[in-house]
Amino acid sequence: xxxxxxxxxxxxxxxxxxxxxxxxASQSVSSSYLAWYQQKPGQAPRLLIYGASSxxxxxxxxxxxxxxxxxxxxxxxxxxxxxxxxxYCQQYGSSPPWTFGQGTKLxxx
Amino acid sequence: EVQLxxxxxxxxxPGGSLRLSCAASGFTFSSYSMNWVRQAPGKGLEWVSYISxxxxxxxxxxxxxxxxxxxxxxxxxxxxxxxxxxxxxxxxVYYCARDGYYxxxxxxxxxxxxxxxxxxxxxxxx
Numbered sequence: 001x002x003x004x005x006x007x008x009x010x011x012x013x014x015x016x017x018x019x020x021x022x023x024x025a026s027q028s029v030s031s032s033y034l035a036w037y038q039q040k041p042g043q044a045p046r047l048l049i050y051g052a053s054s055x056x057x058x059x060x061x062x063x064x065x066x067x068x069x070x071x072x073x074x075x076x077x078x079x080x081x082x083x084x085x086x087x088y089c090q091q092y093g094s095s096p097p098w099t100f101g102q103g104t105k106l107x108x109x
Numbered sequence: 110e111v112q113l114x115x116x117x118x119x120x121x122x123p124g125g126s127l128r129l130s131c132a133a134s135g136f137t138f139s140s141y142s143m144n145w146v147r148q149a150p151g152k153g154l155e156w157v158s159y160i161s162x163x164x165x166x167x168x169x170x171x172x173x174x175x176x177x178x179x180x181x182x183x184x185x186x187x188x189x190x191x192x193x194x195x196x197x198x199x200x201x202v203y204y205c206a207r208d209g210y211y212x213x214x215x216x217x218x219x220x221x222x223x224x225x226x227x228x229x230x231x232x233x234x235x
Contacts, residue, residue: 035221037154044204044225045146045154056223088154092221096168098144100154 002027002091006101012109019076021104023089028069030093036065036074039103040085048087049074076106084108111135111224113205118229125195125233131188131205131226139183142166142208144222145190147201147231155201158190159208173199195233202228 003026013019023034032052037045047056049065052072062077076083089101117129131143145157158179159168167179178191188205209223 031218033219033221037222039154044227045222046225047209047221047223050209050221050223051218054220056220090154090221092219096156096159097170098156098159100156103153 004101021074023072025070033093113226115226115229129190138186149201
């Protein structure tokens with residue numbers, strides 16, 4: 001089973017600032033099958049990034065993903081008020097189980 | 110509008126059973142693999158089960174193997190999760206999620222879980 005470790009656990013920033021979230025895998029993620037999701041309180045997760053760097057439909061271009069192998073990053077270039085939420089990474093490679101990181105809470109400073 | 114709507118959650122005693130449903134609309138349900146994902150109160154996301162578009166391939170997380178059964182009815186655009194021998198630790202919001210995909214010159218590629226339902230709460234307690 002691939003274990004995903006996200007850091008930091010909590011990130012405190014102000015609107016307009018740049019956010020950098022990290023996701024590290026215990027072994028290489030095949031074909032860069034790494035996704036990022038955003039979840040707000042009381043809502044379902046929403047897909048932001050798939051294939052490590054491809055934005056999902058309707059996702060603003062301030063969200064970008066990068067990385068390969070075992071190290072991946074989600075960057076939000078200029079934080080908007082609606083971006084404060086919990087973010088999860090997920091690996092969805094060829095074999096289950098498809099695992100999620102423990103989440104990074106992005107909070108307003 | 111592409112939509113997934115879960116139902117069937119509720120309060121059940123330990124050892125009991127529950128059947129969750131997920132109704133799909135706005136897309137060709139029979140063309141997509143589907144998943145169940147759960148989230149315990151205040152915790153992170155946990156993948157539970159997967160079923161391919163034709164039901165030929167099914168996977169379970171070790172935590173539910175032998176107790177939960179995933180199934181689908183493509184004629185009814187519906188996904189199901191039969192949960193037996195429920196335990197306290199099964200308490201969670203259960204989401205159904207579509208396995209997105211696309212094709213390019215190099216073939217099939219997954220787009221992860223691109224559509225999610227709003228979730229249904231399952232509480233296991235005496």
